[in-house]
Amino acid sequence: MVVTIGFEGSANKIGIGIIRDGEVLSNPRRTYITPPGEGFQPSATARHHQAHVLDVLQEALDIAKITPDQIDAVCYTKGPGMGAPLVSVAVVARTVAQLWQKPIIGVNHCIGHIEMARLITGADDPTVLYVSGGNTQVIAYSERRYQIFGETIDMAIGNCFDRLARLLKLSNDPSPGYNIEQMAKRGQRLVRFPYVVKGMDVSFSGMLSFIEERLDKWLAGEYTPEDICFSLQETAFAMLVETTERAMAHTGSQEVLICGGVGCNLRLQEMMRIMCEERGAKVFATDERFCIDNGAMIAQAGYVMFKSGVTTPLEDTFCTQRYRTDAVEVTWRDP
Template sequence: MVLIAMGFEGSANKLGVGIVRDDGQVLANPRVTFVTPPGEGFQPSETARHHQQHVLDVLADALAEAKLSPKDIDVVCYTKGPAWVRLFVALVARTVAQLWRKPILGVNHCIGHIEMGRLITGAVNPTVLYVSGGNTQVIAYSQRRYRIFGETLDIAVGNCLDRFARCIRLSNDPSPGYNIEQLAKQASGDKFVKLPYTVKGMDVSFSGLLSFLEERAPSLIDSGEFSQADLCYSLQETIFAMLTEMTERAMAHCGSQEVLLVGGVACNLRLQQMVGQMADERGAKLYATDHRFCIDNGAMIAQAGIEMFRCGLTTPMSDTGCTQRYRTDEVEILWRD
């Protein structure tokens, strides 16, 4: 019997509903993004209103794309945490599960990224570099847990990119990180701003680098000494080198021959290139996906949820809330040896 899971993701500014079969086929994965004006971030209340306005349309799009009806869904999954925009998606998932009389599962957002990456790329047992707006971690599987070998000591890499984009008033459409990546490609590479480089063992820190740029970037651009492209290039080269170093250290510790990039920042081609070169030099292999599955989406929640459901797990309705504190290594991974 084929099982089908529906996943709801809306923990930040992306709202997605995905449908996945237990044979690994992604049947639908529509998504909409809340975009704010240049220089502005997104606030939880405004983001929740955006999700409220669009969720029924995205849900209908998912069912239509998959050519399914509610009776075909076996389990409803949602992002339990870490969730910056809390409650709303859990409320929708609870309502749908009760209306359709389906079991419900709360999914760890980070595990969703990892399981989606493994599904799409075919990576078997990789060291995982998880980089997004809210998270920066190097992870490896051991004894039924995804163990965190290194992480950010302050802000996440995606948050660092977003705040720098706001500092120089780049557009948030389609995303600040994407626009930084495109500008960096225009730089000649001759003008490089030396930035704070902070790697402590397997951990990294971005706050000093960001403070340096927030303080100096406007004057460097206004003086004509450096362009926006020069600063974007310098920023990317520095922070991606830090991430590559911490990942290589974890791979060496684990004896790993696979590295998987997941999270919204992981679709950056320069990051993929730098980590890929490191992997090649170690005789290892890089696995990465594109924006369809790197950026927050509903299918990743459905995929992790269906793995949990096949192990006999469900979430009691009384426990179907959201939390900002839900560590990757809190989840027991019953579906892997």
């Protein structure tokens, strides 16, 4: 049996998870929540992680009923993400690895999402739609890489949702995207927003600027905040479904795997399911336990890396904010 522990802290969540041969033993986390209308700053987020990381570590060990001597490898998020939070958690992971005398593995955050979702859903070789606060990518595995077929050319969809939530002064508890999803369910009227698909890539910044310039007029007139949330979801998700379907046609894939924090959105899952049904394909998705940033996903990616013989030399256990999905050689899957 192989047991790995994963430390995740690339954004506003500090999570630590423990995996034993594909079984999730524990996965506690804490979320840094700011007042309505405010985002989370890197330095304040790092202080939040520093304040909670040891409690979360003890909780993960207690829930899993695992002692440090039973752990085979320590895994941490190397990137991408926000610099200060990434480093604050990596320092703890490095310290723990040396105290426990265990090998350490630096994990790509995006690949953590993919491997966790593959484990939970059982998807074999899917086209992946990875959507989160900091990333929006259409991905498929080929030639020992998770190749990026399309991505956002400006902001991630989750960041776009966050910015709208700030404009509407929505609560950040439990997350801006969740509260937008709930409001969208009550939307009645569709506002026509810019629909920007450029080849396989998408753009959200123009849509956000379009909303910012007209929001006060809309809300003073015929549209409600619920209508704005509904319209944003419908337009943005249609763009993502289009590019995902095009990637499926190129690769011949009959599976779609949605992962990342925005992947919890039930309307996105529904729209993707409709497209897949028309193609005779299947869609796979997870719930908030595993699609939102968590430590178990880092432990799972580290687990498959460790099983394939990959570890990270201590001198290379730095963090990088820009760590692309396709920069990692995938040693644990068939070519």
